[in-house]
Amino acid sequence: MANADPIVDVADLWMSFPGKQPDQPVHVLERVGLQVRHGEFVCIVGPSGCGKSTLLNVLGGFLGETRGTARVEGAPVRGPDPGRIFVFQENGVFPWLTVEQNVGFGLWQRSAAERDERVRHYIAMVGLQGFERSYPRELSGGMRQRVEIARALAANARVLFMDEPFGALDFLTRLKMRQDLVRIWQSENKTVLFVTHDIEEAVQLADRVLVMSKRPATIQAEVVIDLPRPRDLDSPGYLAARDRIFSIMGMDAHGGGVS
Amino acid sequence: MSASPSRAGIGQGRLAAFALPIGTIALLLVGWHVAVVASGSDLFPKPLDVLAGLVELVEKGLLLKYVVASLFRVTWGFGLAVLVGVPLGLVLGWWRPAFLALNPVIQALRPISPIAWIPVAILWFGIADAAPIFLIFLASVFPITVSSMAGVQNMQQVYLRAAQNFGMRGVPLFRRVILPAALPQILTGIRIALGVAWLVVVAAEMIAVNSGLGYLIIDARNAGKRYDLVVAGMVMIGSIGLVLDLLVRRLERIDSVRWGYGQR
Amino acid sequence: MRPLNSVQKLGLGLAAWLALISLLHGGLNLGWWSGKLAGAATQERYRVGFLPVTCHLTCPVTDFINKQTTGHGIFEPVRFSGWPELKEAFLAGYTPATFLLAPMAMALREQGVPIKIVYLGHRDGSAVVVHKDSQIHRMQDLRGKRVAVPNRYSNQRLLIFRALNDAGMTTADIQLVEMPPPDMPAALYAKAVDAISSGEPFMGQAELDGYGRVLWLTKDVWPNFISCVLAVHEDMIENHRETVQELVDGIAKSGKWLDQSMDHRMDAAQFVAKGYYNQHPRLLEFVLSKPPDRVKYTNLSLRRADFEEIEKLGQQAGILKGTARFEDYTDTSFVPDDSVIKAHDWPGLPKEKR
Ligand SMILES: Nc1ncnc2c1ncn2[C@@H]1O[C@H](COP(=O)(O)OP(=O)(O)OP(=O)(O)O)[C@@H](O)[C@H]1O
Numbered sequence A: 001m002a003n004a005d006p007i008v009d010v011a012d013l014w015m016s017f018p019g020k021q022p023d024q025p026v027h028v029l030e031r032v033g034l035q036v037r038h039g040e041f042v043c044i045v046g047p048s049g050c051g052k053s054t055l056l057n058v059l060g061g062f063l064g065e066t067r068g069t070a071r072v073e074g075a076p077v078r079g080p081d082p083g084r085i086f087v088f089q090e091n092g093v094f095p096w097l098t099v100e101q102n103v104g105f106g107l108w109q110r111s112a113a114e115r116d117e118r119v120r121h122y123i124a125m126v127g128l129q130g131f132e133r134s135y136p137r138e139l140s141g142g143m144r145q146r147v148e149i150a151r152a153l154a155a156n157a158r159v160l161f162m163d164e165p166f167g168a169l170d171f172l173t174r175l176k177m178r179q180d181l182v183r184i185w186q187s188e189n190k191t192v193l194f195v196t197h198d199i200e201e202a203v204q205l206a207d208r209v210l211v212m213s214k215r216p217a218t219i220q221a222e223v224v225i226d227l228p229r230p231r232d233l234d235s236p237g238y239l240a241a242r243d244r245i246f247s248i249m250g251m252d253a254h255g256g257g258v259s
Numbered sequence B: 001m002s003a004s005p006s007r008a009g010i011g012q013g014r015l016a017a018f019a020l021p022i023g024t025i026a027l028l029l030v031g032w033h034v035a036v037v038a039s040g041s042d043l044f045p046k047p048l049d050v051l052a053g054l055v056e057l058v059e060k061g062l063l064l065k066y067v068v069a070s071l072f073r074v075t076w077g078f079g080l081a082v083l084v085g086v087p088l089g090l091v092l093g094w095w096r097p098a099f100l101a102l103n104p105v106i107q108a109l110r111p112i113s114p115i116a117w118i119p120v121a122i123l124w125f126g127i128a129d130a131a132p133i134f135l136i137f138l139a140s141v142f143p144i145t146v147s148s149m150a151g152v153q154n155m156q157q158v159y160l161r162a163a164q165n166f167g168m169r170g171v172p173l174f175r176r177v178i179l180p181a182a183l184p185q186i187l188t189g190i191r192i193a194l195g196v197a198w199l200v201v202v203a204a205e206m207i208a209v210n211s212g213l214g215y216l217i218i219d220a221r222n223a224g225k226r227y228d229l230v231v232a233g234m235v236m237i238g239s240i241g242l243v244l245d246l247l248v249r250r251l252e253r254i255d256s257v258r259w260g261y262g263q264r
Numbered sequence C: 001m002r003p004l005n006s007v008q009k010l011g012l013g014l015a016a017w018l019a020l021i022s023l024l025h026g027g028l029n030l031g032w033w034s035g036k037l038a039g040a041a042t043q044e045r046y047r048v049g050f051l052p053v054t055c056h057l058t059c060p061v062t063d064f065i066n067k068q069t070t071g072h073g074i075f076e077p078v079r080f081s082g083w084p085e086l087k088e089a090f091l092a093g094y095t096p097a098t099f100l101l102a103p104m105a106m107a108l109r110e111q112g113v114p115i116k117i118v119y120l121g122h123r124d125g126s127a128v129v130v131h132k133d134s135q136i137h138r139m140q141d142l143r144g145k146r147v148a149v150p151n152r153y154s155n156q157r158l159l160i161f162r163a164l165n166d167a168g169m170t171t172a173d174i175q176l177v178e179m180p181p182p183d184m185p186a187a188l189y190a191k192a193v194d195a196i197s198s199g200e201p202f203m204g205q206a207e208l209d210g211y212g213r214v215l216w217l218t219k220d221v222w223p224n225f226i227s228c229v230l231a232v233h234e235d236m237i238e239n240h241r242e243t244v245q246e247l248v249d250g251i252a253k254s255g256k257w258l259d260q261s262m263d264h265r266m267d268a269a270q271f272v273a274k275g276y277y278n279q280h281p282r283l284l285e286f287v288l289s290k291p292p293d294r295v296k297y298t299n300l301s302l303r304r305a306d307f308e309e310i311e312k313l314g315q316q317a318g319i320l321k322g323t324a325r326f327e328d329y330t331d332t333s334f335v336p337d338d339s340v341i342k343a344h345d346w347p348g349l350p351k352e353k354r
């Protein structure tokens, strides 16, 4: 964390989509401001449809902002960049490629030997050994999601934008993937911006959790999770952080609200 | 080993896959025979007359000649249509100015029946093989172009974004992402176009070529009361069309396109 | 070598198919390995268009006899299936000479196409045929009935006009429909039309098959009726005079040969039906003999009066404007002297081939 300049720097970002009527645009983001430092793991939570994916897509370079500035790695975002890999909420695994071809896709400019090596490593990590030659249609939804994660990690990007990557996974796989992600993040010195609707997940993973409001959304609150890793899910600090986010989002952790 | 119910089910399925269509055909043949006998006229041939006509064509060595001639023309006309239609469609689907410039022209040319082009074909290409090849090309190039174009336009955005994210653009992007993403729809267009190409062979061979199944039909009409040969030509065209469709359907089972056709 | 993947296999398969079908087509239909070398043309062969009708009989007869007597022909007869295709190939210059409907040739000339009529193809050889069960026995009985003609530019249509004139009727009294001659017998059989009129052998076919009855033959209504002529592009006339002359002479000799004896006609029915028209020889035998003057192949020179009659009726029928005259659309310089021209010196098919 030698670099003092933030990796992601968003100031007064506005975003609206053209609506049904031409004069009534859908305002999605309003006055969004956030910063992510080098090597930081930041989670974004917020109600469904508030604009989390939209924000991440602006940062990933797939959508242009309406107003304001979004800078990543010191420069305004102009478009997608192989140094900053996106994991899509809707599965972006190529259905015409096998698992190993998909995982190796981001390495298309590397030598075959290097590619094979990394592909094998990340397939093992997401637990898909034996499915190397399978096509996505032969996999379950969770397995496909793991292919996409392996593809993003194999490309060895500096920054990861992850849009609900574990949403389709079962509980155990999800726990394991979280551990693996934290391990890779720690060992490979990456910066991660991670969208989730799962508050527990955010608290387990993040250095900081940003809570977004309803649409038109802005960053409503910031919760710093200053807990040692691996995190003890029964520790008072963990429970306190979790309950705080619940209450910011207008729900009671024990009252049976939606998580 | 005991025969499990599921195995028996599969066996029945296989049997049904043969028995049902053959049963239908047999029924149609019987109905045809009865209808002709009932009509009391000998102008329209009975199924056996048609079979005799086919045998006569085989004995004269004409059937093979004609089938080869028609397949030759369809192969070239259709092959050229694929070579032109697929790249053209991809470009139109990808590059909006090209779409804006060419799409109206294509949509205007598309509904013109190949028969209307016969005079043009003769004036440009004479009356040898080139003219029917041109007509078959015209008939099949539009479905292929349009489906390739739609394949690109309907491509899920997430594939494009993922590929661009990995720094892919230009030719590799086209070859490794856009083409495979559009391929299922391209193949559907190709299948439709092959059917059309085969359909047009009769019209195309009305031009003075002196071989081919379409020519067989036209020629049999010139030959007086040889409607058995007319129907023989129809039977051959239908049978070969069936085989062609089965072959193209097999393409849809290739692993890298199967995802595009639902769960079958 | 690595094993091929499915795409490579597909590509190889397609390439193999392309080669196979092209070679088969070349071998079976284009004669790449057989005729090409033997008949290697030392001389350019001119294509002559024709249809499988008796009006064009002299075309295949000339070709056949040329091949029998000199071993090759300088003409290559090209058979078409319909008038439009024949006309278009002629316009495109693909066939520099062709047998063509006389009014169509005249109309093309009026429209500025540089062609000339150099000779006739035949005389007579048409009929109006009705269903044998019908009550139509005179021209007047056709009132309100549906009559099929091959083409608006066909002489058969003019023939109907003339017969109507003679009967004191007009076209308003009948219903004229255009129909390709090969479809006419079936249409008459199905009673889709009440009368049909075209060149032979399609009229003969309806008669032969037992459901057609001749209302009248051309010779009864319009003696020496012309329907088809030999038309040639003007640049052929300018640059290849001797070739055109050879073609005209060949046709004149064939006509003489055909009208020399019934044996010759029966021979022609055999070799033309089998080698050129792909019809049953019985059909040609019938129309060439019953009666023998149903169609005639002599007296083929171009006569002004015949064409002026066509001009008149053509204007009445709305297909000619009358802007081109006899001098414009004919070139009589090739017409051989009828008294000098001799039939082909060819005895006919050997007896065992009959
Ligand atoms: N291309 C678009 N055109 C118009 N409106 C859009 C478009 N994309 C998103 N929206 C709207 O923007 C809002 C935010 O969408 P977004 O996908 O960012 O939500 P989200 O926070 O990611 O929700 P979720 O948690 O359900 O994924 C939604 O109301 C959606 O209707």
Ligand SMILES: [Mg+2]
Pocket (backbone or CB within 6 Å): A052, A053, A054, A089, A163
């Ligand atoms: Mg979202």
